[in-house]
Amino acid sequence: MNRAKRFPYLFAAPAILLFLAFTVYPIIASFVLSFQERVGGEYVFAGLKNYTRLWNDDIFWTAMQNTFIIFVVQVPVMIILAMVLANVLNNQLLKLKGFFRVSFFLPAVTSLVAYSILFSIMLQEEGIINTALSYIGITAIPWLSDPFWAKASIIIAMTWRWTGYNMVIFLAALQNIPEDLYEAASLDGANKFKQFFYITVPQLKPVILFAGILSTIGTLQLFDEPFNLTGGGPADSTMTLGLYIYQSGFEYFDFGYASAIAYAVVVMVGILSIIQFKIAGDE
């Protein structure tokens, strides 16, 4: 092989080798591990044992349910808020655009652990949020000690962090929609609402899909927030799949079982992504 031909392989080699060692191998190894159990310090083949255990594991289903609830509430709320903000910021009448844009984006640059801890302090029974609520006549909410409100806390915190991020994505996409589409529509007598649903939304579809998929993968892997904000409690009400994988693997050191949970997540990410592509590709 001459030098010019060898060049691309040489340059791609570090990435490929690292990829094989730290991505491909672990993915295969964890698949194998999910069919194994530990007997006297050695991992031996256990058939479908981990998976049948998973199927009958209440905590796993609770985690699934929690993840699902957080996903179904948080993602739409966040995307709608982001969309509203992006539309307002895209208005020509508005001044201080840059200022608002940066301010709304700011939460997205905080570290996941730092903002989770910050919210866990603000949301305490006697914390600033309940104090503020007491001034508008709302009695103290048991944010972190009630199963319902604990989920709400996670949703609120995540929405705080990610709305501005998604808003910036939508804003960039809005600015790419050609102005004359709107002009033509308003000449045809379409009002603002019609314009929004018949021009803005379809034009933004790829971007909404992108935000949707990122959020799907993000929610299914949710770990930092429940770990630091609620600790998965009370009574597993904010246990997520990510947290359960961590606990099974590194608190109970049941690597086989943790791998089985991880693979359940892999399958779900795959299915959900396909569904989202299908929905988006239908029209």
Place this chain on the structure above:
Amino acid sequence: MAKNLEVIEQSTNKLTLAERQQKKPKKKKNKLKAVWMYTLLSIFLVVSIFPFYWMFIGATNDSSKMFTNPPTLLPGDQFMTNLTNLNESIGIFRVLFNSLFVSGLYVVIALAVCASAAYVLAKYNFKGKKFIFTAFLLSMMIPYQATLIPLFQMMSDFNLLNTYFAVIAPQLCFPFAIFLLRQNFLAFPTELMESARLDGASETRIFISIVIPSMRPALAAASIFLFMTQWNNFMWPLVVLNTNDMYTFPVALSSLMGLSYIDYGQVMMGVTLATVPIIAFFLTLQKQFISGMLGSALK
């Protein structure tokens, strides 16, 4: 004033034909609309910014001040006390060094690895190229947690637990960064490479002296993306690091909340120290930062 006029002029220019015919009533409507918009934005502004302010209040006050009614809304004088306490609990300078060192080293190596792979994937034809690229793309769909346990076993088998290497190595080849950089390299004019080749430049030389310099904005965005990934990384360092002196910032912060007595003043100080540098960094490099964090979404 002149600027205001300009803005008004711009917006009038953009009015449509239909709107121009009924400009007068529109003006009043616009004013109302503006009031409505600013109100909405102000509410969101307070919600976005207040937690940062509160973090600062917490960092400069005594622990108990965070739970008073009426609330403490002014900075206090406990800054140094909280900093000293925090340093005693987690060794803040060591932790800060760990995080900066790990993130910095990671950016340098990962950028070199990802950029060179992205470059050949964008600009060369070779056997297996499509397969490699597809594999990278598909792996982006795999949750990180699916690789967690074998990676841990691997580090444990090679006696690499509790080392910087263990923290950095697994994500050095970062498919999303490769994807992002490849998009940018695709736009680089191939003719420039051709003419350099005719001048006798080697392939490596073309990459280093011609392509790289013109790709600075993309590389800056990718660096920021990689830096933030590593700076925020929590689960993996939590798993592989096990002594205080090796902890990265997120792991150390989280460990503070696990103590039997939680001193909220020092926790808030920790949260502030973990946040302020990144905000300063973000405010100075807004444009690169946003495009870095959004990846190719803006392209």
